[in-house]
Every structure is written in structure tokens, then in C-alpha cells.
Amino acid sequence: MLAESLTLLRIKPGDVEAVERFAGELGLTVYDAAYVYYARLHGAGWGRPGTWRWRQGGCGGAPGRLARVSILYTWPSRGEGFPHPGMLLDPLLGQVPIMGVTLRPGRLLYEGKAKRVLDAGDGRAVMEFKDGVTAFDGRRRDPAPGKGEAAARLSARMFELLEEHGVRTHYICYMGGSRILVERHEVAPLEVIVRNYAYGSMVRRMPFLKPMARLSRPLVELHLKDDERGDPLLLPEDVVEAGLLSWSELDALRSLALRVDAVLESFWRRRGLRLIDFKIEVARTPRGFVVVDEVSGDTMRLVDAEGRHLDKELYRRGGSVEELVEAYRELARLAGAPERLCGE
Structure with missing residues (x-):
């Protein structure tokens, strides 16, 4: 005693x-x-x-x-x-x-290519970003020391930015290093992509579009989150008929995605970067949708005035791990340090 x-x-x-x-x-x-x-x-x-x-x-x-x-x-x-x-x-x-x-926090809840999620009790989780990078469904894979911290810092700041503009997220606080503390939610098996420019799979499926052409308005796409099937594009009818969302929820999700786009696009434009497109994941709660997962160089495509990528596309195009990590660190520097620190 x-x-x-x-x-x-x-x-x-x-x-x-x-x-x-x-x-x-x-x-x-x-x-x-x-x-x-x-x-x-x-x-x-x-x-x-x-x-x-x-x-x-x-x-x-x-x-x-x-x-x-x-x-x-x-x-x-x-x-x-x-x-x-x-x-x-x-x-x-x-x-x-x-x-x-x-x-180390409690039991492992989930481990993917880029993150580990650990139970923190009381409906919370620790999201730990890995020091590694993959591309082409894992066919290219390398260790990337420093990437985890850069991605965590940027995600923390982006979640703070979204919440400053009225967008609810799962983010609680930045734990330092490569970890953030988040609320636990059941995540919908969907990826929400918002495109501001014609790029990537959009150009492949619609060859009449000129690569990097600015779209007349942002385009919201829904994809099934399924690596084995290549995250296929879904029609709104697919989502409703499968019982994943109702029509009213689809409208709410589209409005949310466009609001996120407006916040992120304006933020990065003021820093001299073009937001080509981005991907978010969401959870459905009694109070509406919540943005979850991460908002980093793994999920946004950002290009500077010279056309240089500061995102994972740099690695996909053959760039070195060192170049990728430095690009992520540059994004984190441009975004600024997280303000909501755990324990303060």
C-alpha cells in the first residue's frame, strides 16, 4: 500500500x-x-x-x-x-x-499497407502511420523512414482545418511522432474521390478528356473499397440497391465531399499548389457523416507551379523514397504544425 x-x-x-x-x-x-x-x-x-x-x-x-x-x-x-x-x-x-x-496502446484493431490502428479504450483509437510506401497494389514496396511522421502531422493539421470550417472528423489530437488519437467509428466500405482536374483513371476511362484539364466543376465519385477488385467505380444506383446508403444519405455525402474540396482546394491554392484530386473515407453516425482515415500525400494529389508532384504520384512515377519523404515533409511544413496536441 x-x-x-x-x-x-x-x-x-x-x-x-x-x-x-x-x-x-x-x-x-x-x-x-x-x-x-x-x-x-x-x-x-x-x-x-x-x-x-x-x-x-x-x-x-x-x-x-x-x-x-x-x-x-x-x-x-x-x-x-x-x-x-x-x-x-x-x-x-x-x-x-x-x-x-x-x-504502446492496446490490441491491434486493423493493419493496412500504410497504417496500424490500436485500441485506446473509451471508443477511441490510436492511428499509427507506417514508415513505408507501396504502389501498384503492393507490387512496388519500400521502407520510407520519416514518412509516417510527415503523414501523421499533415493529417492532423488537415483534420483541424476541416473542423475549423464545420466539417466533422474522427480526429481528437496529435500524439507526436507518427500517431494521432481518433474516435472509433464503423467505416463505410466506400472511397469518396473528388476530382478538380482530369487525371489518372478518369482519363483512362474517358479518353476524350485532356490530361490535367481543369473540370468545369468538381466531380464526386464513389468507389467500392476492395483492393482485390481494384476499388471499382460505383453508380449511385449500385450504392442504394446494395443497401450501403439511402438516396438522402448519398446527397448528404456528396455535399460533404464538395465542402471538403472547397476547404482543401482554397487552402492549397493559397500556398501555390493545385489540388488535382483527393480521396476520403467516411463513417455514418447518428449525427451524420464523419470524415475518417487520413488526409495526406497518400490521399491527395498536389502539384506545384512547375508541375512537380508533392504526393504519392511522385513515387508511382519512379521517384526515389528520399524524394517522396522530402515532398511529404514539404507539405507538412506548408500546412503548419498541428495545434491540438494530446495532453494539453
Whole structure:
């Protein structure tokens, strides 16, 4: 039993076993401890490097010992001596900033070519962007160090931008590095593509269009999310007859896609880039559609004044991994740093 007064434990950075022992004394469940940074008691300021601070009775005045938790984790430092606080996801206390220890979130919910999604409890998930790139349905594949963080930072900022303009998303906050914290939703098996210029599969199926010609108005397409079938284009009737959406939901989804396009196109045009097209995924909720997944160089095609791609098309056309990662970092720099940081 811990003393009722403040208990100070010295734990050296990197001493994972000591972290696990300490968590066990508190009745906490720890998942894959990775690295110790600092420690913080909620509301009591930063501890000294390599120390833990904890007060029996919980944080924020909650009575009694803490119940078992789902996740305990933190993120890399934003500067020397100033790390992000960790987060406690607890069934009694909810989400509370606590001490700084990097821990992996809970069970794996989904893993794709570009991301891993892990359970964070309480209807939330951690979306972790991979340091890898694939093209042509996986026929070209390479490690891409740094791509995950650039894609996560850009997605976080784009979600913030959309929400600033009234578009609901699953985004909660940026965790630092290659991770964002999001709401969990059941995602519709659809990809929504909005095209501003004739490009890619649109030109292949309609050869009368000149490549890179500006369309008279944005075009919204629906595709079935199915890699084995090549994500086929769907007619509105296909979607309704299959029971995926109603006609009114189709109208709402189209309006949402055009609103997203207006926000993104204006944002990138002011930064000297043309938004050729983009892809989003959505979840259906009682309050309407929510934009989910990511908004990054993997899902947008952006071209500068010289016609240079700053997106995955660069890699598809034979560009190097290094060129791709630098393009993604340039997009992240142009977009600006995420403003909604977890734990603040």
C-alpha cells in the first residue's frame, strides 16, 4: 500500500522493468513499455528528469485507488526538458494527463499497407502511420523512414482545418511522432474521390478528356473499397440497391465531399499548389457523416507551379523514397504544425 502522502520514486530513463513494477503497485495494466522520459502528477507541475510522482487517491480529486486502466503512454519531447505529458485512459477518471512513459496502446484493431490502428479504450483509437510506401497494389514496396511522421502531422493539421470550417472528423489530437488519437467509428466500405482536374483513371476511362484539364466543376465519385477488385467505380444506383446508403444519405455525402474540396482546394491554392484530386473515407453516425482515415500525400494529389508532384504520384512515377519523404515533409511544413496536441 502506498503512503497517503506524495510518493517519489526514482526511475532511470529506459528502466522498463521499474516502470512495470511501479504500475503494478498502483494496480495499473501496462502495455509494452518502451522508454521512460519524465514524470508528472496531474496539476502538480513537471517532475525532475527520471522521476515519478504519484499521489494515492488518484488525479483530480477522484476518490480511492485507481481502477485498472486500458492504456498508459506518452509522446516524444517537443524540445529539451519539455516532453508531452502521458495520458491515462481509465474507466473511472476518463482521460487524464499523467506521467511520462512511452507505452504502446492496446490490441491491434486493423493493419493496412500504410497504417496500424490500436485500441485506446473509451471508443477511441490510436492511428499509427507506417514508415513505408507501396504502389501498384503492393507490387512496388519500400521502407520510407520519416514518412509516417510527415503523414501523421499533415493529417492532423488537415483534420483541424476541416473542423475549423464545420466539417466533422474522427480526429481528437496529435500524439507526436507518427500517431494521432481518433474516435472509433464503423467505416463505410466506400472511397469518396473528388476530382478538380482530369487525371489518372478518369482519363483512362474517358479518353476524350485532356490530361490535367481543369473540370468545369468538381466531380464526386464513389468507389467500392476492395483492393482485390481494384476499388471499382460505383453508380449511385449500385450504392442504394446494395443497401450501403439511402438516396438522402448519398446527397448528404456528396455535399460533404464538395465542402471538403472547397476547404482543401482554397487552402492549397493559397500556398501555390493545385489540388488535382483527393480521396476520403467516411463513417455514418447518428449525427451524420464523419470524415475518417487520413488526409495526406497518400490521399491527395498536389502539384506545384512547375508541375512537380508533392504526393504519392511522385513515387508511382519512379521517384526515389528520399524524394517522396522530402515532398511529404514539404507539405507538412506548408500546412503548419498541428495545434491540438494530446495532453494539453
